[in-house]
Amino acid sequence: MARSFNQKLEQQQAPAFFARGPSAFARLVFFSALSLALMATDSRLQYLVNLRQSLEAALHPLQLLANTPAQIYRDTNEYFSTHDHLLSENKQLKQLTLKQNITLQRLNTLTLENNHLRQLLDANEAMEESSVLGEIMHVGRDPFTKKIIVNRGETDGIIAGEAVVDATGVIGQVTRINPLSSEVTLITDKSLAIPIQVERNGLRAIAFGHGRDNTLDLPYLPTNVDIRRGDTLVTSGIDGVYPAGLAVATVMHIEITPDSPFARIVCVPTGGVENHKQVLLVSIPHVETSAKKAVINTPKTIVVPSLPASVIAKPAQDLHEKPALKTPEKVPAIKADKAVEKSLDKMPLNNTSAPHAPE
Amino acid sequence: MHPSNLKSVYVSLILAFICLLLPWSGVVLQARPDFLLLVIIFWLIRAPNLCNIGTAWFVGLFADLATGGTFGQYALAYTVTAFFAVIYQRRLVLFNGTQQLFYVFLLLITAQIILLILKTFAGALSLGWAYFLPSITGVLLWKIAMIFGLNTGGRSRAR
Known part of the structure; x- marks a missing residue:
C-alpha cells in the first residue's frame, strides 16, 4: 500500500514526503568523516597507492575514448595538410638534420677525447642513460598544478623520479606511475626543485618552480652572485636524478633590492610543454659505488x-x-x-x- | 518527459566524467565547468530518491582520481554541496528559473570554496579570481541546458 503510494509520487516527479533512510545531516556527517579519513590516509600513509594505480588502469579505456575526438581532429588535419606545407617542412627538417649532423660529428670526437682524458685521469667514464620516447596525452586536470600525463607507464619500465626532456631542455620529472601512463610534474610547478649549474662559470644552485607563471626562481643566492642576464642554466647532475649538462633555463631578469640579502633571479625554461607532443623519459643514471673512490684518488x-x-x-x-x-x-x-x-x-x-x- | 530512472542517472554521470577526461588545456581548462557536480545537482533536485549524498561522495572520489589530487578532496566538497542541495531541494523545485540559477551558482561556489580551503591546507598557492571561473561557466551551462529544454524541476511545478 505504502509502496504503491510512493511509486505514484515518483511518477508525479514530486519528492517523497517522508524521508527514507538516514537523515541528510547524518549522511553529511558520515561521508564527510569518510572523506577526511581518506585524505589523511592518502596524504600521510602509502596505503592507497596500489588502489589508485589499479583504478587508473581501469579508467584508461575511458581516457582513450575521451582523447579520441582530439586525436581524430589532429589526424584529419595532418591528412589534409597541403603539399606546399609538407615540402617546406621537409626542407626545414633536412637543413636541421644537416646542422645537427655536423654538431654530432664534433660531439663524437669530443666524446672520444673526453673518454681518453678521463682514462688518463683514472676517472670513471661518463654514463650513457637510456631513454624512452613518450607522447603527452593531456595536460593535468587541475589547472593550478603544472602537470602533464605521458603515455608511458610501469609496463614500459618507467620509474618514479625519472627526468623528462624534450628537444630543447628539461621539462620535468615523473612523479606518479600508473600501469599505462605516468604523471610528470613540470619544472615550473611549485613543488619541484632542480639542481642546476650556470654553464658559463659552473656555479651551482637550485632552481624552484613558481606554479603561477612559466618561470623558475633561483632563491637564496647573494646579491653579488656572478649570474648575468642571458646565462644558460644546465643540470648539474649531482642529484643523481637528472643527467648532467641538459639545458634547463635561461636567466631573464635579475633584481637586487637593498633591503634583501638575496638577489631575485627569474629564469625562463628552455624546454616547452606547449610546443611539443613528444618527450623523452630519461632513466636515472646508476650511481656506482666506485665513483666516489675515483674522485678521491684523482x-x-x-x-x-x-x-x-x-x-x-x-x-x-x-x-x-x-x-x-x-x-x-x-x-x-x-x-x-x-x-x-x-x-x-x-x-x-x-x-x-x-x-x-x-x- | 521521460521518466528518471537509475540508468539515466548513471549514463549521465559517465558522460559527465568523460567530459572531465577530455584533453582540455590552457584558458579553457581554467574555465572548464565542473560537469560532474552539475549533473549531481541536477539529479539531486530532479530525483532525490535516486541520487543522494552518498552518490555525490562516490562521484567525488572519481573526480579525485581524475584530477590526481589527494583522495577525498572532491568527495568532501561534493558531499557538503549535495547536503545543501538536498536540504533545500523542496524549495528549489518551487523556484523559478532565475532563482534556481542563482542557487545553483551558490552551490557551485560552495564546492569551490571547500576545495580551495582543502588545497590551502595541502600547501597550494593563492590562486586568484580566475579560480572561480568554473562556477560561472557552470551556471551558463545550466542556463543553456534550460534553454534547450532540459527540465530542471522549476518548470514541472508551473505545469
Missing part, C-alpha cells in the same frame, strides 16, 4: 702535466707582451685552466690562436 695537480707544451709556454709569451701584470706566480694556474678548455676545443690550432690576458 690527484689535483694532474691537470698541469697533461697539458701540451705549447700551452704551458704561452703564459711566458703573454707576460712578455703585457708587462703590467704584477702576479706572475698566479698566472700559470689560471692560464692552464683556460688553456685546457681551449686545447679540447681546437687542439692543432693552439699556436695560432691569440692568447688573451687573464685580467
Whole structure:
C-alpha cells in the first residue's frame, strides 16, 4: 500500500514526503568523516597507492575514448595538410638534420677525447642513460598544478623520479606511475626543485618552480652572485636524478633590492610543454659505488702535466707582451685552466690562436 | 518527459566524467565547468530518491582520481554541496528559473570554496579570481541546458 503510494509520487516527479533512510545531516556527517579519513590516509600513509594505480588502469579505456575526438581532429588535419606545407617542412627538417649532423660529428670526437682524458685521469667514464620516447596525452586536470600525463607507464619500465626532456631542455620529472601512463610534474610547478649549474662559470644552485607563471626562481643566492642576464642554466647532475649538462633555463631578469640579502633571479625554461607532443623519459643514471673512490684518488695537480707544451709556454709569451701584470706566480694556474678548455676545443690550432690576458 | 530512472542517472554521470577526461588545456581548462557536480545537482533536485549524498561522495572520489589530487578532496566538497542541495531541494523545485540559477551558482561556489580551503591546507598557492571561473561557466551551462529544454524541476511545478 505504502509502496504503491510512493511509486505514484515518483511518477508525479514530486519528492517523497517522508524521508527514507538516514537523515541528510547524518549522511553529511558520515561521508564527510569518510572523506577526511581518506585524505589523511592518502596524504600521510602509502596505503592507497596500489588502489589508485589499479583504478587508473581501469579508467584508461575511458581516457582513450575521451582523447579520441582530439586525436581524430589532429589526424584529419595532418591528412589534409597541403603539399606546399609538407615540402617546406621537409626542407626545414633536412637543413636541421644537416646542422645537427655536423654538431654530432664534433660531439663524437669530443666524446672520444673526453673518454681518453678521463682514462688518463683514472676517472670513471661518463654514463650513457637510456631513454624512452613518450607522447603527452593531456595536460593535468587541475589547472593550478603544472602537470602533464605521458603515455608511458610501469609496463614500459618507467620509474618514479625519472627526468623528462624534450628537444630543447628539461621539462620535468615523473612523479606518479600508473600501469599505462605516468604523471610528470613540470619544472615550473611549485613543488619541484632542480639542481642546476650556470654553464658559463659552473656555479651551482637550485632552481624552484613558481606554479603561477612559466618561470623558475633561483632563491637564496647573494646579491653579488656572478649570474648575468642571458646565462644558460644546465643540470648539474649531482642529484643523481637528472643527467648532467641538459639545458634547463635561461636567466631573464635579475633584481637586487637593498633591503634583501638575496638577489631575485627569474629564469625562463628552455624546454616547452606547449610546443611539443613528444618527450623523452630519461632513466636515472646508476650511481656506482666506485665513483666516489675515483674522485678521491684523482690527484689535483694532474691537470698541469697533461697539458701540451705549447700551452704551458704561452703564459711566458703573454707576460712578455703585457708587462703590467704584477702576479706572475698566479698566472700559470689560471692560464692552464683556460688553456685546457681551449686545447679540447681546437687542439692543432693552439699556436695560432691569440692568447688573451687573464685580467 | 521521460521518466528518471537509475540508468539515466548513471549514463549521465559517465558522460559527465568523460567530459572531465577530455584533453582540455590552457584558458579553457581554467574555465572548464565542473560537469560532474552539475549533473549531481541536477539529479539531486530532479530525483532525490535516486541520487543522494552518498552518490555525490562516490562521484567525488572519481573526480579525485581524475584530477590526481589527494583522495577525498572532491568527495568532501561534493558531499557538503549535495547536503545543501538536498536540504533545500523542496524549495528549489518551487523556484523559478532565475532563482534556481542563482542557487545553483551558490552551490557551485560552495564546492569551490571547500576545495580551495582543502588545497590551502595541502600547501597550494593563492590562486586568484580566475579560480572561480568554473562556477560561472557552470551556471551558463545550466542556463543553456534550460534553454534547450532540459527540465530542471522549476518548470514541472508551473505545469
